[in-house]
Amino acid sequence: MTIGRRALLTGGAAAGLGAAAAAGAALSRRSDGPVVPVAATTTGTGTDTGTRTIAFHGPRQAGVTDEPQAHGAFVAFTLAKDVDRAALGRMLRLLTDDASRLTRGEPALADTEADLAVLPAGLTVTFGFGPGLYRAAGLPSPVTDLPSFTIDRLQDRWSGGDLLLQICADDALTVTHAQRMMIKDARPFGSVRWVQRGFRRSPGVQAAEFTQRNVLGQLDGTANPKDAARDTAVWNADHSTQLVVRRIRAEIETWDLLSVGDKENSVGRRMTSGAPFTGVAEHDEPDFTAVDEGGLPVMPDFAHVTRAHVTDPQLKILRRPYNYDEAPDSSGRPDSGLVFASYQADTARQFLPIQRRLAEKDLLNEWTTPIGSAVFAVPPGCSEGGWIGEHLLS
């Protein structure tokens, strides 16, 4: 199987791709452009949610500023020692080709379960390059691992990675199939370092314009920049961005010992409404100058919102997190938390100062523990016939 597959990659498939490129593909849509339905499936089971596609091709990669889908898989690979620049090019051509097929609702090139490909459900596949990929290519890396923070309890099994694929769709079976096809493509070039699956609200369960809750019950993502401010925070001029993935365990057992008031104090927002202490509605701007009758700040200095707050749009980050919930232990203690994912143009300039302030003093640290960490450069998108990373590696 592996041999046949390998022959396919280096033989016919590569030739096919070359031919397509030579033929000159048409200009493609922006990744966050309009949504295009594909044809109903052969078994007639498609609906708008199932057949929805998000364009893969475009100057920017999809899966970044698109509304987060209900299910996400973050798949990190360690490159094999012998993978050089030429091998990286072969791997990325293959992965790009299959990602573009699957996101259109078409089977992968060597798809063994073609019938599972026909309901893309808003599938996106987003590529991230870790420092090790640049090393393998003999190029300087635009990203480095984060420094360690005193709050960290990082585990190797959730950290690092040379290549990341963020696979998201509104359907878990679609993610499962795409993940399997993409892993089969990458296998000859490395090993799976870690996989983190997560979920958000199912399609239609909650109106898209409302912030979703995390496993601690908090509205999560209120401060995310929107529209033009979002684009300013996320995209570099060359259409690249950067991704931080951190696995943050929720210490739910001790969190649950708190009163609602104490939970709210740790964040600086009301649990139910998400309103800051100085406001009445979720999206009211917190007023950090307000003081109570005793002269103390209404927004506590140690609260998460106070510590994480950023005023300058160019210094904000775009959170795109997923919840995780693995099996509890035999005593019933949950293994639950957040696959925190944030996109920003420059991790050192935007993410790091926030993380430093949080690590230094954030009451919420008591109930959240970072157990995994990885940073990836997210290269520009590509047009039809091109491939992700082409500008770097060809």
Place this chain on the structure above:
Amino acid sequence: MTIGRRALLTGGAAAGLGAAAAAGAALSRRSDGPVVPVAATTTGTGTDTGTRTIAFHGPRQAGVTDEPQAHGAFVAFTLAKDVDRAALGRMLRLLTDDASRLTRGEPALADTEADLAVLPAGLTVTFGFGPGLYRAAGLPSPVTDLPSFTIDRLQDRWSGGDLLLQICADDALTVTHAQRMMIKDARPFGSVRWVQRGFRRSPGVQAAEFTQRNVLGQLDGTANPKDAARDTAVWNADHSTQLVVRRIRAEIETWDLLSVGDKENSVGRRMTSGAPFTGVAEHDEPDFTAVDEGGLPVMPDFAHVTRAHVTDPQLKILRRPYNYDEAPDSSGRPDSGLVFASYQADTARQFLPIQRRLAEKDLLNEWTTPIGSAVFAVPPGCSEGGWIGEHLLS
């Protein structure tokens, strides 16, 4: 925390339940009766899919003949040694009370994340009693573990259990929250033996009337009985039923070496359409008497459909399975398959003969391996103020 909680169970909570029962609750709806929307959430984020409720109370438990929701958790407990009939009653009163609250979209009695309870998304909580629960109660058990089959590679960590909670909803966060609340209730009485989470298509991805595919790409559940035939197969006269849960690993790596034709031969149906070899559409009845030009049966004797086929409606089973997909190993081999769940009035009479025929000769056995097995009696439902198991234990 545990002590406070325990006091709550044996004190105020039990008294409250008693009072409600004494007041005489109104007659409740059948579990598969009409769907009732609850009020929009305090943050105004509800939609029809999010606020949909399935009535918990009724002569039959919910989560059996209802259309399977998108996400399911099967949670099995081992009872503590000192749990007797009286303790079982306390545990089941508490679990019943919280299940009825959560399925209405209301917080559990001691809910620590009340805001996560407001979008039930069609939540059902179904109770199953294993042989060990009857032993603890000093009662004869209507179910026994399945005999071992030569195809089995059962693991303790996926097998057995004294109490099962099947928690299903169209939203994964809803399942996560309900699972945590129910486990907190059961904790004083035992330990978590295993948890199996699974998924089906997200709401709206595929029209409800169509059969869904499993991770092997097969349409799974075509032969399920419907309407009156379904009720005949599932329910006993006293409104009880029985549940078999088997974890079936998909040997996807070797499955993927097969041609589509060979895959179809192992099942006796076309992969894409699901039609039997003797028909053109998925729901055409297979004709096991048909022979080809060479005089051989068109439906192969060793095919899954041939082996699993049941004509008598009283001997059919109702499959209600979920897909699982855990993280692959470092070489990329998937850990994926089916949390097979079937409901039938009498496991020995209905399930066992099918399973025996499949174990004896079913080509599909080559690519599926049972690694877990458990059987539960599913007692009748209850009306408001009552509790699941009351007829047995009070």
